Amino acid sequence: MGRRNKAYHKDLHQQAYERLTSMQAFGESRKEAKANGTDKDKIFSFSTYQSYWKHTKYFIKYIKEHHPECTTLKSARKYVNEWLQDGVDRGLSAWTVGVQRSAMGKLYGISPDDEDFFKAPKKERENIKRSRGDRVRDKHFSKTNNDGLIKFCQGTGLRRKELEELRGKDLVTREQVEVELSKLESRPAEELTPADTKRLEMLQDALLFPEGYFTHVRNGKGGRERLSPIIGPNAGQIIERISNTPAEEKVWQHVHQSADIHGYRAEYATVIYKVNAREIKDIPYDRVNKGTGHRYQSEVYTCRKDESGRKLDKAAMLVCSKALGHNRIDVVANNYIRDL
Known part of the structure; x- marks a missing residue:
């Protein structure tokens, strides 16, 4: 059998997928995980996993379009705040930006109260976009x-x-x-x-x-x-x-x-x-x-x-x-x- 091509490496999509998939802990107790300090590396709900994976793919797409030189999750990490700010600039709701921030926090293990982590806009009731008046x-x-x-x-x-x-x-x-x-x-x-x-x-x-x-x-x-x-x-x-x-x-x-x-x-x-x-x-x-x-x-x-x-x-x-x-x-x- 031929030797594996050493030039081969997993792309960003595969790296992120494996990272989030490894955190799946559906059905496990969040309370117990918090007690033993393992909750940061776990995702307890399938719907949460789906949401995080969806927004992670948006992040990867942004990196490929704006920073194609980044081929690893580690190298892309420094652009997390930039991507989140881009969402705010494009008019995304505070709720959506908040979910995207949580997805990045989980992907990279960033603590929500990290001083260097992007500060999401405050969620105000009057800014809720869903179910408010006529929509397109x-x-x-x-x-x-x-x-x-x-x-x-x-x-x-x-x-x-x-x-x-x-x-x-x-x-x-x-x-x-x-x-x-x-x-x-x-x-x-x-x-x-x-x-x-x-x-x-x-x-x-x-x-x-x-x-x-x-x-x-x-x-x-x-x-x-x-x-x-x-x-x-x-x-x-x-x-x-x-x-x-x-x-x-x-x-x-x-x-x-x-x-x-x-x-x-x-x-x-x-x-x-x-x-x-x-x-x-x-x-x-x-x-x-x-x-x-x-x-x-x-x-x-x-x-x-x-x-x-x-x-x-x-x-x-x-x-x-x-x-x-x-x-x-x-x-x-x-x-x-x-x-x-």
Whole structure:
């Protein structure tokens, strides 16, 4: 056999691919990794990996076009800040630049608080570009032809990927939830496996909602599983579509790329919040500030920045976050609840 050509070397694309692929730790505990200091070299979510790889390819393309002399990741590193600044100059949103910065931080092992690392623009609510007014893509999306899809999204609050993966078997009734919950709760706590405990929490969360039907999201953001209530005046139509779909078949064979999925999720979230929210004046002043001695409402969330002064019911925000598949109520306040 002939000897390998010593002049051969992996190009930037292959180097970056192998670097990010080696970090895949899907399903592992981020909490444990942080505790033992190995989280910096791991990517715990497949969706995060996909996002980082997508933006890393943009970086590689930039290097090839503007600094073709760089043939290794090491030599290209000094142009990371330049590339990120180029994104700002081209009008990319603070959110997109933030993701690109995170991707570079992971690729090169740069600490987020490194003084020499590019400082991303602050994320302000008024600068969110998605789902704000008419967009160019809206010209290619017929609301009339996609009326069923829109109503389905407004009534289920699913993300695009969740919508694309939803199958006929993923319709769950309240009765099913109660039966399974009763069985799990009747078992001694020491007999429950970690999987059983997670399942129990999911079923308990479902009963926060009065609705009779749920969509079963098997693999949401971060791999989280949840039951989201089917709500609104079109609930019957949504339930009928899912129940008429064979168990293993997708409910939606095609989801239009120009559909404003995030906007529909926001409408879903706002409805759930309004249904569950108390009047702010009715929430009790139940805590005392140690510094001032003044009583305050611990169950009231006060918005900041451009929404400064607006107050929301934390309990209703938590219910809303459970339906959306989020763990933090501030995400709900900053990205979903609108027009109150």
